């Protein structure tokens with residue numbers, strides 16, 4: 399069967415934006431900013447985006463568009479040896495790990511959306527009550543497992559419908575709703591009494607809170623949030639034709655992703671400061687602080703529903719993109735039909751996600767290197783496998799394939815843009831060959847405790 403392609407570059411762009419915008423923007427970014435020096439963290443994060451994650455993203459999309467295969471096949475095609483196809487396979491497996499812990503986590507969001515619809519999360523009288531409710535939910539194995547399964551079924555449904563009718567149409571519908579809901583929350587936040595304090599907190603850098611760990615965290619976040627390093631862009635790029643401009647998609651993806659992270663932080667902090675709550679609550683920020691604030695507001699019910707709907711949609715468009723490399727692998731390499739590949743990958747993702755979904759209930763005593771199962775999977779993927787995948791992508795493009803032929807291919811689809819902005823070629827050459835590999839190497843060594 400002929401390989402499916404995107405219906406339009408815009409559709410591909412929205413799918414890539416949908417992949418990038420997820421729990422990392424709406425849940426993780428605000429609390430990382432809160433815990434790591436406000437604007438100081440944002441500045442370091444923006445630098446790492448420009449120096450590393452964007453060049454990695456472009457390299458991956460280029461690998462995919464050129465080879466028109468899943469990550470394993472694409473690495474074999476361009477690298478030519480079993481070492482490179484093995485590396486591609488590792489990237490596919492990283493996608494499997496990411497999609498399983500991500501689904502377990504996103505299941506909680508779906509669970510909270512149901513709680514919001516029932517009215518529970520807008521009727522708390524204190525933060526202690528909200529926190530006790532959260533504890534009672536996550537300590538129930540059936541709640542965690544049930545919503546992990548329900549979330550995965552929603553994603554499998556989109557994926558089953560195919561690249562055009564499923565991913566592309568799904569993102570075209572879900573992304574505008576997501577923008578709209580976020581805008582409503584930002585406007586609401588800005589009109590609240592603590593808006594000034596929230597904004598001041600976001601805009602004033604606190605450099606005393608910055609350590610080497612902050613830098614590493616910012617790097618990891620910039621990677622994860624763009625869905626770089628685990629085959630998503632290779633796979634999404636493989637559904638493109640050479641006439642499609644990669645730069646005209648990758649740069650807007652990075653910009654849109656950053657704007658959404660910043661807007662999410664504005665919404666969260668203006669609302670949190672207005673209620674006098676602490677901005678450094680970690681995950682609790684969205685599971686107990688915000689629900690307590692929603693409970694105090696008029697229209698809190700609607701706000702709570704909108705908020706969890708926003709996070710749920712963001713998670714669906716990310717999860718499908720984390721699963722697609724595995725599906726493409728099963729179709730390209732193992733000759734499975736798309737429907738069997740979707741079913742197969744959903745079953746394995748579900749099974750792998752079970753220990754993650756039970757991490758705060760019956761498996762809470764079980765620890766791997768001092769982390770519970772969910773945090774251990776998150777750590778291994780985010781701090782080791784994803785940087786390794788990104789590292790492999792820039793090495794393949796910059797050194798194995800060769801930066802000159804690679805950039806020549808990249809020019810296709812947008813030759814005028816390159817003529818008007820010759821600095822793009824210098825920037826990409828320098829970052830893909832030197833800056834990105836060196837800095838990713840650093841993150842990796844830090845994660846392993848070598849430095």
Ligand code: PHE
Nearest residue numbers: 418420421422623625716720
């Ligand atoms: N970028 C997604 C987020 O911000 C997560 C993700 C990572 C999705 C890797 C797919 C692949 O939540």
